[in-house]
Amino acid sequence: MRLILLAVLAQAVALPEAPAAQPPVAEASPAVSLLPALTMLKLEMVDGVSTRTTKRGDRFAIRLAEAIDLPGISLPAGTTGHGEVVHAQKAGAAGRAGELILAARCLEVKGVCLKLRSLKVAPPHATERSDLALAVGVAAGPVGFLISGGHRDVAAGTALTALTAENTPWPPQPVAPQVQQQEPKP
Amino acid sequence: MKIILPVAAALAALASPAIAAEPAPVAPTAIAAPPEGKGQIVFFRRGGIGPLISCAVSENGARVSRLPPGKYFVLVTTPGAHSYTVSSEAKDTLNLEVEAGETQYAKCNIRMGIVAGRPNLAPSTKEEFDKGAGKLKLVEPEDAKDDDKK
Numbered sequence: 001m002r003l004i005l006l007a008v009l010a011q012a013v014a015l016p017e018a019p020a021a022q023p024p025v026a027e028a029s030p031a032v033s034l035l036p037a038l039t040m041l042k043l044e045m046v047d048g049v050s051t052r053t054t055k056r057g058d059r060f061a062i063r064l065a066e067a068i069d070l071p072g073i074s075l076p077a078g079t080t081g082h083g084e085v086v087h088a089q090k091a092g093a094a095g096r097a098g099e100l101i102l103a104a105r106c107l108e109v110k111g112v113c114l115k116l117r118s119l120k121v122a123p124p125h126a127t128e129r130s131d132l133a134l135a136v137g138v139a140a141g142p143v144g145f146l147i148s149g150g151h152r153d154v155a156a157g158t159a160l161t162a163l164t165a166e167n168t169p170w171p172p173q174p175v176a177p178q179v180q181q182q183e184p185k186p
Numbered sequence: 187m188k189i190i191l192p193v194a195a196a197l198a199a200l201a202s203p204a205i206a207a208e209p210a211p212v213a214p215t216a217i218a219a220p221p222e223g224k225g226q227i228v229f230f231r232r233g234g235i236g237p238l239i240s241c242a243v244s245e246n247g248a249r250v251s252r253l254p255p256g257k258y259f260v261l262v263t264t265p266g267a268h269s270y271t272v273s274s275e276a277k278d279t280l281n282l283e284v285e286a287g288e289t290q291y292a293k294c295n296i297r298m299g300i301v302a303g304r305p306n307l308a309p310s311t312k313e314e315f316d317k318g319a320g321k322l323k324l325v326e327p328e329d330a331k332d333d334d335k336k
Contacts, residue, residue, distance in 0.1 A: 087281035
C-alpha cells in the first residue's frame with residue numbers, strides 16, 4: 001500500500017509543470033488617426049453679425065462648408081460650431097467706421113469641441129469717412145461730426161476659413177475634467 | 187484699312203510714353219515672421235491729417251510706442267487676448283486676439299475732435315499696410331520715447 005502511495009506521489013511530482021503564465025500579448029491597437037493642427041477648414045456664417053447690434057464676447061454660429069475626408073477622418077459638411085466677437089465698435093460720428101474682429105472657436109464633433117484658430121473673413125472693411133468728416137469740419141465746423149462712418153456687417157452665409165488649433169486624435173475624445181488634489185490639512 | 191493702320195499706330199505711339207511713364211510698383215515692406223511661439227502686430231499710421239496729434243499706443247496703461255505720421259512698428263507679443271489704447275481728449279481701444287505664428291495689422295488715424303483731433307486705432311489688413319509700400323518707415327527709437335505726457 002505504501003509503495004502504491006509512493007508511486008502515485010512520484011508520478012504526481014513527475015507530472016510536467018503547468019505551462020507558466022505567458023505575459024499577456026498586447027492587443028494590436030487600431031491605428032489612431034490624427035487631424036493635424038493647422039488644417040484649413042472652409043466654413044460659413046450661420047448667423048449674421050453687424051456692428052449695429054453685436055458686442056464684444058457675443059457668440060455666433062458657424063458651420064463647415066466643405067467636408068473633410070482624410071484617411072480615417074470624416075467630418076461632414078454642415079457640422080456646426082461657434083465663434084466669438086473679439087472686438088466690436090459701432091460706426092460713429094466724424095466718419096468713424098464700424099470695427100469688427102471675429103474669432104472661430106469650435107466645431108462640435110460628437111459633443112467634443114474641435115478647436116479652431118486663425119479665422120479669415122472675406123468681406124471688405126466698413127467705409128471710413130473720417131477724412132471727409134475732418135475736411136467738412138474744417139470748412140463748416142461741427143457739421144463734420146454729422147458724417148457717420150459705415151457699419152461693418154458679416155452676413156449669414158459669408159464664406160470663412162479657419163485652421164484647426166491643435167493635433168486632434170480622431171474621433172476627438174472628451175477631455176477628462178482635472179481634479180485638483182487637496183493637501184491634507186495639518 | 188490703309189487708313190486704320192496708321193491711325194492705330196499713331197495711337198499706340200501716343201499711348202506708349204504714358205505707359206512708360208507709370209511709376210514702377212514699389213515692393214511691399216517685408217515683415218518678418220514672429221519668433222517661435224509668439225505672434226505680432228504691425229501698427230501703422232499714414233501721413234497726412236493731424237500730423238501734430240500724438241498716436242501713442244499703450245497696453246494696460248504702459249506705453250508701447252508712439253506712431254508719428256508715415257511710420258509703423260512691429261510689436262512681438264504672447265498669444266492671447268490683448269487690448270491696446272490710444273488717447274487724447276477721448277480714449278479709443280482695440281481688442282485683438284494674437285495667435286502664435288501670425289501677424290496682425292492695426293492702423294491709427296486721426297478723426298475730428300471738439301478741441302483737437304482724436305486718434306483712432308482700428309483693425310487693418312496686410313493689403314492695406316502694403317498700399318503704403320515705400321512710404322511707411324519704421325519708428326525710430328527716438329520717436330518711440332515717452333515725450334508727451336498724455
